[in-house]
Amino acid sequence: MWARRLAAFAIALILAAGWLALWFGERDSSGDADAPDQIESTYARLSIVCLVAPICPVSRQALDAMKRAIAGDPEAEDWLALSLLTGDGLPRNRETGRAWLARAAERGEPRAARDVADRLRDGENLAVDERAVAAALSKRVDDGDAEAMRALGPMIARGRGAKQDVAAGLAMMRRAVDLGSTGAAYDLANLYSQGAPGLPASRAQYLAWMEVAARRGEPEAMLSLGYASLDPPAAGGERDLTRGFCWLMRAALLDNPRAQEKLSLAFAEGERDDRDGAIAVDLVQADAWFRLAARSPFHDNSQIRGLIEPNMTSDNLDAAKRLVEAWRPQSLDALKTLVIPLPPAVKGGPSPGACPPMAS
DSSP, X not given: OHHHHHXXXXXXXXXXXXXXXXXXXXXXXXXXXXXXXXXXXXXXXXXXXXXXXXXXXXXXXXXXXXXXXXXXXXXXXXXHHHHHHHTSSSXXXXXXXXXXXXXXXXXXXXXXXXXXXXXXXXXXXXXXXXXXXXXXXXXXXXXXXXXHHHHHHHHHHHTSSSOOOHHHHHHHHHHHHHTTOXXXXXXXXXXXXXXXXXXXXXXXXXXXXXXXXXXXXXXXXXXXXXXXXXXXXXXXXXXXXXXXXXXXXXXXXXTOHHHHHHHHHHHHHOEEOTTSOEEOOOHHHHHHHHHHHTTSGGGOOHHHHHHHGGGOOHHHHHHHHHHHHHOOOOOHHHHHHOOOXXXXXXXXXXXXXXXXXXXX
């Protein structure tokens, strides 16, 4: 009995290996087995190969996404696009990933539409019908989809895929914010930061909308407010250590490594603002925040370490290590009511020595 089972398994392996070789052979020869016009045949082959799980070259999630994409599911098309563009889930193929991204956007998938818009603004060569994107998003907007409003509003404001109407585009984005889209507030802030034809850049509007997103719990908005307050543009704007420190600290407590790194530098070098406020040099705090940031390989910066640790005693280093060992990230709910003490020489806050409350 075991011999028969072993023989049957061997035959299945041989058949699956043949299909697998065929699939990879097609990938090698054409490089686009995952392309929209070939996905049905690729899925058919993989469905057979993946009957033998150990030699299946893709995850069940990828196989399911292919099946749903064939049925015209834009979210599945967007998943395939991201997987192919990043190599996370499928072998990396940027050209094919862009093709799936364009298809998902043209079917009205809001995240894909925003990605397409960002790539086009960055000068990427992306073949996409922006009018089709706008038309598909409009149908979702009519159904009250806030994320579709978030994606379509900037297109209307910039005149991409639709007749330009700055006021209507901004109104659509504000409506998305009112419907609960935190991302729309973040995008509005960036739109005012960059400006657009017919829409002058406005630092005041940028800060106001970024604060809306930050108060709703968006860590990247907290980070942006922190940077904007500590490092304002040369032309206009003043340094505000209270706002900068408080929003950076909140992002850092949510375990954002960029905020942790920025806090580390602030404590390592000291800061002053235009209101006679100051963050004094504190190498123990600087080293603790650096160590937390450095858990990310993208923020293990030897230059920052060299700025801090050679100037510390062994007792200082031990104190920083104890802070790191005791540190735990905060949840957003806890952060909303957390009292965050200000450094002694930073001025501001509703009560002496504390950050303003996060809740609006």
